[in-house]
Amino acid sequence: MTKFIIRRFLSLIPTMFVIITLSFFLIRFAPGGPFSSEKKLPEAVLQNILKKYHMDESMPMQYLRYFNDVLHGDFGPSYKYKESTVNELIAQSFPNSIVLGSVALALAVFAGIGVGITSALRQNRWQDYLAMSLAVIGISVPLFVIGPVLQLAFSMQLKWLPVSGWYGRKWPLTLILPALTLSFPYFAYIARLSRASILEVLRSDYVRTARAKGLKESAVVLKHVLKGALLPVVSYLGPAFSGIITGSIVVESVFVVPGVGRIFVQSALNRDYTLIMGEVIVYSLILVVMNFAVDIVYGFLDPRISYK
């Protein structure tokens, strides 16, 4: 077991190496550069800037320099936000994305499981149809539509919540709409997932036994059904968490949330090479570490999987 964990952990290193190397060169193949704009810079000015950021050196040299910096935990200066380093920008924005993501995930899990149980127990009745229609909407309607619709309803019409923003007078009210929007597709997926697995468990022998013993329906559901039925949901949490953190780009942009996703989009359009790289590294670290964690947790949850 320990051996497996160590081996699995060590395999993260080459994964990260490949990701860093590939993205370093790929973003430089994209046409244009951080300093191209509608008004072309005079050649002398451009050369000064390239020299300042060591971009006048050969590509392999730049790569080695960058890799060395990354190994020392330094992601370099941002080309667009000239007064900030990439480390500062990520340190400032990452906690906001984590707060938003965690609240959204908590909403998705509780609401999703709740709705899943209700529709499973009322299968093929109106509650089930209503819940599953909602879930279909949640999965199929993109976030950039849900977000503005919620803004329109709750901010513009009802005037209950602010349109956007983050900290300030209205915090934590500003958190509600973006968290709601972000949680929607995950809520929908979890609702469908839990409904399906509860239905499956409800038909299993041990539930029939529990009912035959004369247990109350609530006890059957809470003690026996849920325990077995939630396994798929739990194993979905890992990918969901990394997905919700890395997938908040649209939501952060619509609600002006100062998170990593918002600056990620901007950095790509700006060709802010160092900032893109920094974000790619952070995002991929989250993904590989969450996958790693899920692999480990699977073993504890599912006795059929054994580590060798």
Add this chain to the structure above:
Amino acid sequence: MKRILAVLFVLVAVTGMFAQDFVFSNASEPTLDPSLQTDTASTNVYLGLFEGLVQYDPKTSRAIPAVAESWTISKDGTVITFKLRKNATWSDGHPVTAQDFVYAMRRILDPKTGAEYAYFPAMVIKGADAFNSGKGKAEDVGYKAIDANTLEVSLTGPAPYAVDMMAHSSFGPVPQWAVEKFGNDWTKPSNIVTNGPYLLKDWKVQEYLLMEKNPKYWDAKNVKIKSIKVLPGDNDTTNYNMFKNGEVDWTHGIAVSKIDEIKLRKDFQASPQVATYYISLNIAKKPFDDVRVRKALAMAIDKKAIVDKITKAGQIPTDAMVPPLAGYTPQKGAGFNPEQAKKLLAEAGFPGGKGFPAFTYIYNTNEGHKAIGEFIQQSWKNVLGIDCTLQNMEFKTLLDLRDKQRDFTVSRNGWVGDYIDPNTMLELFISDSGNNAGNYKNADFDKLIEKARTAKVSDRYKIFQQAETMLLTRDQALIPIYHYVNLDMIDASKWGGWYPNPIGFHPWKFMYKK
């Protein structure tokens, strides 16, 4: 967790008590260092935190006194002597001196600073271009402190617009002692030293920036708004929704998709800019090397219809590159004339568009550019019988193809002037200009632009008119479509001292609540 929440609630309540005076949506995150600024968002903050020798008149955008209380221009127009006021101070108590401007100028031009906007002072300040490109010395830059309150500025020629340019942040002062002490971190809220009407109170990148009135500012008694909160929101729809909801007092730029609704509002402001939306034709490619073809293409487009039916926000249809300026009459290229267009194309050897090679019209991905492209595509098809394909691409990809490789046939283009003078709209078409995407090469045109640099003030506009006549009336090197307008949402019945103006910068010190 409960405790954290409780603390947060108290914090929220406390900050709520100090209500902001003015909230403004700034479209992107600013850079504070005047020497490193490159965009409007940064200038908006610069106008609060710093003050140059001169600043923008809120109505006309021309220079008015700021740190300099007066200036004189030598007879030949090449030396400006500024008298600095004695009561201007930095936020740490240092007096603002001529030396601060000399230091700032040398710093922005220094190749080691790598400042993008170094090119701006380099256009007019003597010795600036040489120092910036590593060929000259800092001491030879035309900025000399005669004494603490007298600054002598030498220009490359008699540029009457130079004083107006100097309201720009690239000419702003920088506190040498703070830069030397903190290096790149000198603009962090705890380190920054400023001299403008407002002080930097707080700055959370991507969240907000808070400026508060500077009690030590020399003209503090005339500064009315107590604090300004600057938000970095870049989503036009969200900005508009926040404005409608009363969460922000001013947004620059509007949600174009909502223009029909917006233009009926009283708080919508459109003001003409020194800027032109135009089409670049690659003159290096056949058959666009034939002026008859270029004129035919221009004559087939009804620009008024584009402005009335597509952009709809008050843009001004045009056949010229330079917008109307006081004393300058723009010289026009070919206007809308379908019959003449057909004739010219036939003369060029393509009657009814027969035999005209297929080509592509490129534009950066944007609903507005797309609609204009489709309109032009239809016009060329209907009037001339010419087929063109539309191709959209991401902005930087377009720049690479159009401006760097010049590997295109026809492209959407746009140019925003840096100051109020024909030069800023014409000099980009000189033969070796990096912005001359259409490869217009005309030695006579180059000579005229060069001649205007040293010409007497009274002759300059005439020379520029000759140049524009050559560029458009004779050669139709490009197809102008319309002059841009600044689009703002601000309630003028509530806020005074804010005026629609050609440059689109609005100094905070003149604003007040009605």
